[in-house]
Amino acid sequence: MALDDKTVRKIAHLARIEVTEPEVAHYAKELNHILGWIEQLGEVNTKDVAPMTRVVDVKLPRRPDIVTDGDKQADILANAPATAAGYFVVPKVVE
Amino acid sequence: MADLVDLDLAAARDGLAKKAFSATELASAHVKAMEAARGLNAVIVETPERALADAKAADARRAKGESLGAMDGIPVTIKDLFCTRGIESRACSKILTGFKPPYESTVTANLWKAGAVMLGKTNMDEFAMGSSNETSALGPVVSPWRRRGDNRPLVPGGSSGGSAAAVAAGIGLGATGSDTGGSIRQPAAFCGIVGIKPTYGRCSRWGMVAFASSLDQAGSFGRTVRDAAIMLRAMAGFDPMDSTSVDRPVPDYEAALTGNVKGLRVGIPKEYRVPGMPAAIEELWQQGIAWFKALGADIVDISLPHTKYALPTYYVIAPAEASSNLARYDGVRYGRRVEGEGVIGTYEKTRAAGFGAEVKRRIMIGTYVLSAGYYDAYYRKAQQVRALIARDFAHAYEKVDVILTPTTPSAAFAHGEIAGDPLAMYLNDVFAVPASLAGLPGIHVPTGLTSEGAPLGLQILGRTFDEPTVLNAAYALEQAAKFATRPSPWWRH
Numbered sequence: 001m002a003l004d005d006k007t008v009r010k011i012a013h014l015a016r017i018e019v020t021e022p023e024v025a026h027y028a029k030e031l032n033h034i035l036g037w038i039e040q041l042g043e044v045n046t047k048d049v050a051p052m053t054r055v056v057d058v059k060l061p062r063r064p065d066i067v068t069d070g071d072k073q074a075d076i077l078a079n080a081p082a083t084a085a086g087y088f089v090v091p092k093v094v095e
Numbered sequence: 096m097a098d099l100v101d102l103d104l105a106a107a108r109d110g111l112a113k114k115a116f117s118a119t120e121l122a123s124a125h126v127k128a129m130e131a132a133r134g135l136n137a138v139i140v141e142t143p144e145r146a147l148a149d150a151k152a153a154d155a156r157r158a159k160g161e162s163l164g165a166m167d168g169i170p171v172t173i174k175d176l177f178c179t180r181g182i183e184s185r186a187c188s189k190i191l192t193g194f195k196p197p198y199e200s201t202v203t204a205n206l207w208k209a210g211a212v213m214l215g216k217t218n219m220d221e222f223a224m225g226s227s228n229e230t231s232a233l234g235p236v237v238s239p240w241r242r243r244g245d246n247r248p249l250v251p252g253g254s255s256g257g258s259a260a261a262v263a264a265g266i267g268l269g270a271t272g273s274d275t276g277g278s279i280r281q282p283a284a285f286c287g288i289v290g291i292k293p294t295y296g297r298c299s300r301w302g303m304v305a306f307a308s309s310l311d312q313a314g315s316f317g318r319t320v321r322d323a324a325i326m327l328r329a330m331a332g333f334d335p336m337d338s339t340s341v342d343r344p345v346p347d348y349e350a351a352l353t354g355n356v357k358g359l360r361v362g363i364p365k366e367y368r369v370p371g372m373p374a375a376i377e378e379l380w381q382q383g384i385a386w387f388k389a390l391g392a393d394i395v396d397i398s399l400p401h402t403k404y405a406l407p408t409y410y411v412i413a414p415a416e417a418s419s420n421l422a423r424y425d426g427v428r429y430g431r432r433v434e435g436e437g438v439i440g441t442y443e444k445t446r447a448a449g450f451g452a453e454v455k456r457r458i459m460i461g462t463y464v465l466s467a468g469y470y471d472a473y474y475r476k477a478q479q480v481r482a483l484i485a486r487d488f489a490h491a492y493e494k495v496d497v498i499l500t501p502t503t504p505s506a507a508f509a510h511g512e513i514a515g516d517p518l519a520m521y522l523n524d525v526f527a528v529p530a531s532l533a534g535l536p537g538i539h540v541p542t543g544l545t546s547e548g549a550p551l552g553l554q555i556l557g558r559t560f561d562e563p564t565v566l567n568a569a570y571a572l573e574q575a576a577k578f579a580t581r582p583s584p585w586w587r588h
Contacts (some may be wrong), residue, residue, distance in 0.1 A: 003463070015418060015462040016425070016439070018447035030517070031459060037518055038407045038473065046478050049480030052485060055295040055309055055534035060338055075197035079429035087155060088427050089525055091438050 062094050099124035104169055104268035104322035111157065111168045112513035116587040118157070118168030122150035122212050125170040129214055129266045131587040135237045137251070137260040140183055140216040146170060149212040156210070165349070166329045167210030172267040175216045176223055176257050177203050177275055177313075178302040186304040187231040188221045190449025191430045200302025201334045202271060202313045209329040210538050212269050213584065218257030221451045222421065223306045225304045226523040227513065228256025230453040235510055238286060239582040243548040249507040252282030252523075259286040262316045263582060269326040270316040273376025274537075276409050277527025279314045280554055283539040285507035287580065289569070290316045294339035294560045299334030307416035308339075310409075310531050314407030320540065320570045324348035327562070343560065351563035352364030352570040357391035359568060362495030367526055369504045375545050376501045383499055383542060383553045386575035387568075395495050401486040405529040406482050406521060411477035412532070417454075424449060427517070437509050485509060485533040488556075497568045498556040500526050502539045506549040530556045538569045542576035550580070 003011075008027045012019040019027065042076055082089035099121055102110060110116055126143045153168035178184045178196035185191035199207075207213070220230040227250035228236040236256045238249040240263070249405055251260040255272030259282035262270050274292035283290025298313035305311060315329060317323035330351070333342040363384060368377070426432030426445030435444035464473035476484040486584045491498065504525055513519050530537045535563070536559075541552040553572065557565035 008459075008520075011459050011463050011466065013443075014466060015458050016422075016442040016446050017450070017458065018435070018440075018443035026331075027456075027459060030456065031463065034410065034456075034460060034517060035463070038411055040587040041177060041404060041407050041411070041476050041480055042402065044404055044476075044483065046476060046479035046483070048302060049482050051475055052479065052482035056339070056341060058296070058341055061335070063335055065230070072197070076428075078197055079194050081432035090427055091434065092177050092443050 002036065003028050100128045100265045103318045104325055105319065106323070107169060107268055108165050112162070113563060114157070115348070118150040118153035118212065119147065121168060122146045123171050123263070125214055125267055128264070132264050132266055134586050135239060135264060136234050137218055137236050137258055137264065138215040138266060139187065139218045139233045139257065142182060142213055142215050146212050146214050153210050153212065163208070163210035164329070165325045166206065167208070168212060168267065170212040170214050170267050171206065171326070172214050172217045172258060172261045172270045173203055174255050174271050174273060175219050176273050176304045177271060178304070179203055182216065184216065184304070186222045187219045187233050188449065188451070189232040189431060190424045190446070191274065194397065194429050196302070197304060201299035201336060202303065202330045205330055205332060209435055211329065215260055217255070217270060220254035220256065221454050222304065222417070223254040223273060223275055223416070224453050224457055226277065226281055228253040229510065230451055232451060236260050238507055239586060240287060240362050240507060241582070241585070245547070247509040249509055249549065250285065252285030252507065253276040255282050258316050259283055259288060259290065262286070262288050262318060263502050264584070264586065268317070269322055269392060271330065273303060273311055274318055274531065275310045276413060276531045277524035279316065280502050280527045280537055280539040281523055283316060283551050284541070284550070286500040287541045287578070287582070288316055288318055289320050289538065290314065291323050291327055291538040291562070291566070292531070292536065293327060293562050294536045296339050297331045297560065297562070299332070299337040299340040301334055301336035305420040307413040308420060309416060310413060320538070320566060320573050321349060321352060323538070324352065324566050346563050348562060348566050351567045353567060354571045354574055356387060356568055356571045359392040359497065360395050360495040361387045361392045361568070362395050362397040362491050362498040363373055364397050364399045364402065364491070364498060364500060365453055365486070366399050367500040369525055370523070372504050373545070375551060376504065379543050379551055380501050383572060386572060387499065390571055390575065397491045397495060397498070397531065399491060401480065401484045401487050402479060402529055405484055405532055406525055408477045408480045408484065409528045409532060410521060411459070411473050412481060414457040414461035415465050415474050416461070418458045418465065421454070421458055440587040453517070460470040481532050484529055488533045488535060492558050496557070496564055500554045500556070502526060502552055502554040506545045506551050526554060535559060536562050536565050540569045540572045540576070541578045542572065543578065544580060552578070
């Protein structure tokens with residue numbers, strides 16, 4: 001499954017990472033190299049093997065559905081690059 | 096007070112209890128050692144005032160005849176991956192420049208509750224993605240070790256390279272690390288110290304910058320097995336804030352260190368060899384087997400047939416989880432923002448400027464293997480192979496109690512020596528990754544040196560939540576190996 005430049009651009013966009021044209025060619029080469037090596041997993045017979053979706057076999061703990069935290073507006077906004085009137089500020093989304 | 100920094104954690108604890116010196120004297124000596132070692136770039140945020148305040152509080156408790164336990168008054172360093180309230184926590188990424196968490200990670204909160212003294216934050220590979228600490232946005236770490244007759248700087252390993260280098264250089268008596276696919280055990284190996292990754296779920300992940308959530312696990316570094324055991328006990332425990340942390344009591348790990356391994360079944364997996372592995376590593380392994388035999392352990396040959404698929408499995412699962420976890424760095428709520436065309440353009444420019452090359456590479460792989468049409472071929476397949484790797488271990492533990500392997504396929508290399516091919520770097524963790532995928536505990540114990548004088552050692556793996564047996568086997572190995580070599584402190588001035 002060779003990755004072409006078009007796929008690299010699509011992946012970069014999905015990942016929200018801006019890439020320059022020289023970077024596209026570089027990524028295509030590098031990612032193909034890594035994915036080619038990953039292809040060896042195809043040798044393993046995984047018929048009827050359930051995918052591993054949990055690491056330690058324990059029941060998820062439950063807790064009462066009550067509010068235990070909150071009223072932290074200043075803390076939450078403290079690290080934001082731009083804020084106004086208690087909100088995060090982002091570039092205009094809707095015209 | 097050069098002699099105070101030469102004590103290990105257990106000896107410092109005993110000295111504090113006997114009032115041979117104060118926590119303030121101990122902290123001052125370590126602050127001095129930290130300042131004298133700036134050339135190593137192991138500590139990237141120094142908190143000397145905090146250290147002295149913590150130490151003063153420990154002394155005040157002790158003056159009243161109180162103590163919070165073994166860690167009370169013990170200076171430690173903290174990997175930059177752990178959020179520390181009000182202290183810059185960046186995971187050594189540009190994208191988190193200036194981030195000061197308004198909260199404390201559970202692991203570090205547990206340490207402060209136990210009276211530990213904070214010296215500073217340690218350097219690491221960016222977002223814990225690397226095996227040499229060379230991907231850090233704050234520059235590489237210089238290992239305190241050098242090859243004989245060769246002054247080229249060596250890497251400390253990674254991703255917890257700063258923590259391992261700090262402990263090896265006598266900056267702090269212990270350090271926190273995190274291990275996703277070898278990030279504690281491999282730097283411990285390169286720095287000639289002990290590092291333990293406990294069972295997945297033993298330590299809370301809350302407040303730890305997430306890389307791959309099904310693999311990330313905090314652990315400890317120490318100069319000895321006892322030190323690592325004491326520190327791990329203070330870090331571990333159930334936390335309602337992390338639903339994958341496990342609600343079971345934390346044993347007294349130090350009490351498990353009897354050194355008695357008579358009748359212990361030690362598995363030797365035939366698959367833990369790679370082409371081109373130096374003869375010194377095979378010799379060290381055989382020596383380890385001989386030591387265990389001499390101590391009365393039963394050596395059992397075992398097979399972990401899917402070992403060779405662990406690394407490619409890891410490089411599907413870890414990047415997939417990373418691509419999802421790192422989606423939060425969008426320049427909106429914290430960290431650095433680079434303005435672009437609209438909100439999408441801002442995300443794209445922010446992330447292009449904020450992430451380093453290795454992090455971008457892994458996000459791209461992760462995005463690809465999770466994307467429509469490739470999910471089954473890569474991600475689901477990797478999860479199935481992961482199940483087989485875990486099954487290999489489960490079968491092995493029907494016949495053995497612990498598994499003994501080399502920790503790394505080579506000793507520490509020089510800065511820039513492995514560059515260009517990412518796969519060559521990934522190979523460093525070939526012996527560490529299988530246990531990470533299976534969620535099992537593993538420890539590195541230094542046991543010898545290469546002919547060039549760089550440290551080497553062995554890894555002991557155990558059953559889920561069987562840290563006491565792992566630590567005791569490591570203790571027995573440590574006693575047999577009598578590895579006491581420290582790097583000569585050429586960096587102090």
